[in-house]
Amino acid sequence: MEVDDERFARHGVRLLLKRDDLIHPDLIGNKWRKLARNLDEAAARGRTIVTFGGAYSNHLRATAAAGRLLGLATVGVVRGQELADRPLNPSLSRCAADGMRLHFVDRSTYRRKTDPDVLAGLLDAAGAADAYVVPEGGSNSLAVQGCTDLGRELRGHADVVALACGTGGTLAGLAAGLAPGQRAVGVAVLKGGFLEDDVRALQEAAFGGPRGSWRVEDRFHFGGYARVPAELEAFAEDFEFRHGVPVERLYVAKALYALVALTQEGAFPRGTTLAAVITGAPFEGARPSAQSSTSR
Numbered sequence: 130m131e132v133d134d135e136r137f138a139r140h141g142v143r144l145l146l147k148r149d150d151l152i153h154p155d156l157i158g159n160k161w162r163k164l165a166r167n168l169d170e171a172a173a174r175g176r177t178i179v180t181f182g183g184a185y186s187n188h189l190r191a192t193a194a195a196g197r198l199l200g201l202a203t204v205g206v207v208r209g210q211e212l213a214d215r216p217l218n219p220s221l222s223r224c225a226a227d228g229m230r231l232h233f234v235d236r237s238t239y240r241r242k243t244d245p246d247v248l249a250g251l252l253d254a255a256g257a258a259d260a261y262v263v264p265e266g267g268s269n270s271l272a273v274q275g276c277t278d279l280g281r282e283l284r285g286h287a288d289v290v291a292l293a294c295g296t297g298g299t300l301a302g303l304a305a306g307l308a309p310g311q312r313a314v315g316v317a318v319l320k321g322g323f324l325e326d327d328v329r330a331l332q333e334a335a336f337g338g339p340r341g342s343w344r345v346e347d348r349f350h351f352g353g354y355a356r357v358p359a360e361l362e363a364f365a366e367d368f369e370f371r372h373g374v375p376v377e378r379l380y381v382a383k384a385l386y387a388l389v390a391l392t393q394e395g396a397f398p399r400g401t402t403l404a405a406v407i408t409g410a411p412f413e414g415a416r417p418s419a420q421s422s423t424s425r
């Protein structure tokens with residue numbers, strides 16, 4: 130959809146919103162694109178799906194919902210052993226209600242979960258030794274390949290496509306699907322400056338080499354993952370008011386804010402059409418704690 134916003138119009142720039150938040154009520158936005166091929170694979174092999182996330186992970190909720198919808202068993206490995214003794218927060222309650230078995234692990238083990246020995250131990254302890262493993266954030270090669278559809282759908286519609294990035298899997302696939310001449314900008318929501326290398330590695334694994342034209346914008350993480358300072362909150366509320374589109378705070382708000390700032394800086398020549406991908410929707414219940422949380 131095209132939005133009428135003078136912050137872009139005064140620079141001769143058009144803004145389109147790619148409403149991936151409307152793809153499916155439970156498998157929202159990039160979650161659907163990243164999970165679909167993995168779900169097919171797990172179902173074909175008749176395996177339980179194991180994946181990983183923090184206490185408010187959008188990815189865990191989406192995986193749990195997919196399990197319910199497709200009749201697949203799911204196990205969520207949750208960062209933070211201490212959470213095991215507390216009542217489940219609304220996000221984890223939703224996962225459990227969708228049939229996901231939750232397995233809590235301490236933060237140091239969680240950090241080392243990609244080490245093959247640590248992973249084997251984790252799967253064993255979770256009672257899912259032969260499970261189909263989907264990494265944290267869902268970004269493996271099948272997920273990246275699934276996200277190429279997002280780029281293909283945007284061919285011929287925009288000069289520059291922007292989206293928020295966590296692991297970079299969505300950007301890696303999107304860029305590969307765009308037409309020559311179209312560019313992608315990924316707005317990092319985590320601090321650290323590692324995203325460019327990660328996107329390169331994800332493209333190498335998924336496609337055997339670099340694809341498309343993309344870059345990472347590292348200036349709009351607002352202090353790091355799940356940091357939503359008052360300025361960003363006010364921006365998101367104002368955007369919702371202006372355009373009637375719900376703005377997910379941890380990712381989408383940062384991408385939209387970045388686009389306004391870049392446009393004001395003159396980063397886009399007059400006549401440019403921008404497309405912002407709305408990769409998610411707000412989850413009621415996640416906000417108060419998510420704002421002060423640093424877990425993914």
Ligand SMILES: Cc1ncc(COP(=O)(O)O)c(C=O)c1O
Nearest residue numbers: 294295296297298299380408409
């Ligand atoms: C709403 C939303 N937007 C964007 C992203 C970023 O996706 P990626 O990890 O592929 O960079 C996520 C990831 O969890 C998300 O939940």
